[in-house]
Amino acid sequence: MASKAIQTVRAGVLDASLYDDLSTSALPRISRGAILTALSRAFDLAEGRRPGHAQRVAYVGVALAEELGLTGTRLEEVFFGCLLHDVGMAATPQVVRDGPVAQRPGARDRLAAVPQGGWADVIEALTLHCDHGANVARRLGLGESVARAVASHHDCWDGSGLGATPGDKQPLVARIVAVADRVESMIDAEGSPLIVRRRGPRLVREMGGTEIDPELAERMAMLAARDEFWLGFYDNDLATGLMSLNYGGVMGREELFDFLGVMSDVVDGRNGREPGRGRRVAELAQRVALACDMPERRADLVKVAALLQDLGTLGVPAHVLSKPDILTIEEMGTVQMHPTYARDILSEVPGLGAPAWWVGCHHERVDGKGYPGMLEGDEVPVEAQVIGMCEAFDALTSDRPYRKAMSRADAVEVLRGLSGTRFDERVLESFEAAEGPFTTP
Ligand SMILES: [Fe+2]
Ligand SMILES: [Fe+2]
Ligand SMILES: [Fe+2]
Structure with missing residues (x-):
């Protein structure tokens, strides 16, 4: 056919x-989760990522959240945080040094340490898409927990990133979304499913304590040691499975x-x-x-x-x-x-x-x-x-x-x-x- x-x-x-x-x-009677699963492919386009990035992040995030025993609303928050984490790539370019990001505690000092051009452009894109994405999550009515996860998905887990107040550890939902994004990117960069199946758990553990929460890294590594995780990750019907969760309720x-x-x-x-x-x-x-x-x-x-x-x-x-x-x-x-x-x-x-x-x-x-x-x-x-x-x-x-x-x-x-x-x-x-x-x- x-x-x-x-x-x-x-x-x-x-x-x-x-x-x-x-x-x-x-x-159609359709849930927020089902339609956002499909539309997230448009966010991948805006970011220039391989199609399905946001969906795979959602799969990893939900799997890790379930491993940690999360249920109900918090599981849905992880799901939406993952699907929307890069929706802000559809942001209109602005000047970060004079924008809202620069108003945060400690942000001006960190921005001042970045040389003009080069890294500044990278930081600008990162910070703006986090802010913009968080606003989209709020406007979609998905709640402050989802918005905060989107806003801080490029921050370090211990609160040392641009979007955080120093010393203020990220909430659990935000830390899971950040882990899922890093892990999906790591898997994508490895290329071969067989090689990443073998090296994945060790690579995840190595990320712990630096970019991602060490406790979550350990749980993620245990998850990545199981075949079921990888069978789900590489399932051709991943999108259908995510849609069938029908999170967020029918509209x-x-x-x-x-x-x-x-x-x-x-x-x-x-x-x-x-x-x-x-x-x-x-x-x-x-x-x-x-x-x-x-x-x-x-x-x-x-x-x-x-x-x-x-x-x-x-x-x-x-x-x-x-x-x-x-x-x-x-x-x-x-x-x-x-x-x-x-x-x-x-x-x-x-x-x-x-x-x-x-x-x-x-x-x-x-x-x-x-x-x-x-x-x-x-x-x-x-x-x-x-x-x-x-x-x-x-x-x-x-x-x-x-x-x-x-x-x-x-x-x-x-x-x-x-x-x-x-x-x-x-x-x-x-x-x-x-x-x-x-x-x-
Ligand atoms: Fe058109
Ligand atoms: Fe991002
Ligand atoms: Fe991402």
């Missing part, structure tokens, strides 16, 4: 029928929109867009979907897809996305991967097959000149056209580095010019019915 994964490699074999829940007509309709709205804000922030842009496009897409006579439940799915449409841009370097000049062919190719990245990530979420397919098609054109699949006419889903049209309208009516925002009337005139080529004219009629009347302000 063909695999969805093929579609990343060859746009020529794009096949909607692989998304077997395309006829889904309502929002209702509004909770799901809020949760994904935060993710949309993360993507907007990283790409230098004004806050709320993604939410605004999603609200508009939902209204246009209703104007296209879609049932309310289908329009809800369109809103979900619109909130996540640019998730894949986390795999495109920020300087390329914000370049105020014509892109090179190579840069254009990188940008054009973003629908494919997002489609592959979302297609892993149970019940989001249809939004995954639409997101993957939101830059297709009815004249067959779009990307990534060069679909034509009715092959381009109406839902994808709605999302693409709303994004285009919002972009035209927003300021950009190279031009001022257009009026709504001028923007819809541009859309009319694309009718029959970029979009089906019937979709444009529904758009005007939902948004109009268009008059020059």
Whole structure:
């Protein structure tokens, strides 16, 4: 049987029928843990890590927490701390020496000891992504324990890092997340599963007392001496196993929109867009979907897809996305991967097959000149056209580095010019019915 994964490699074999829940007509009942397991692959993209880094860290963290006897809420805190530890890699660059990190006790002295350039850039990236990630955890409603674990995942266990107060030992959840991150990186660096299976326990013990808590290192080393740990770590269905834990509880309709709205804000922030842009496009897409006579439940799915449409841009370097000049062919190719990245990530979420397919098609054109699949006419889903049209309208009516925002009337005139080529004219009629009347302000 063909695999969805093929579609990343060859746009020529794009096949909607692989998304077997395309006829889904309502929002899935999905837990915070399940959806974050899938979305964490986007954080890996932003960090440039091998896909599945955050998921493997979550596996190690939960295994260690269970080894230590943690249950219930604390186990879930470890899980979310691990999945989100690097979500801050989607941070907007700032100057750390004048930023909030520098205000912490002892931080200024340590920063002053770092030479300008080189290490300073490294420290800046580390400290900023910890702070930014902790804020994302708070905004997702995952609690202060998770936020603190994310904030301090690069600190030393005894409280000697930039994010900590000296002498203040990290809480247990934070120490477990830090161990899991270091251990996964160590395993990844070793390469061969057989070699790391043999050397792993010793390497973990050697990290104890320096970077990681010596007591946790010893327990982790004991865990790494067992075959079951390694069988789980290298399991091809690791993501499915993590999703099936269903940590964080199943979300209702509004909770799901809020949760994904935060993710949309993360993507907007990283790409230098004004806050709320993604939410605004999603609200508009939902209204246009209703104007296209879609049932309310289908329009809800369109809103979900619109909130996540640019998730894949986390795999495109920020300087390329914000370049105020014509892109090179190579840069254009990188940008054009973003629908494919997002489609592959979302297609892993149970019940989001249809939004995954639409997101993957939101830059297709009815004249067959779009990307990534060069679909034509009715092959381009109406839902994808709605999302693409709303994004285009919002972009035209927003300021950009190279031009001022257009009026709504001028923007819809541009859309009319694309009718029959970029979009089906019937979709444009529904758009005007939902948004109009268009008059020059
Ligand atoms: Fe990190
Ligand atoms: Fe990491
Ligand atoms: Fe896009």
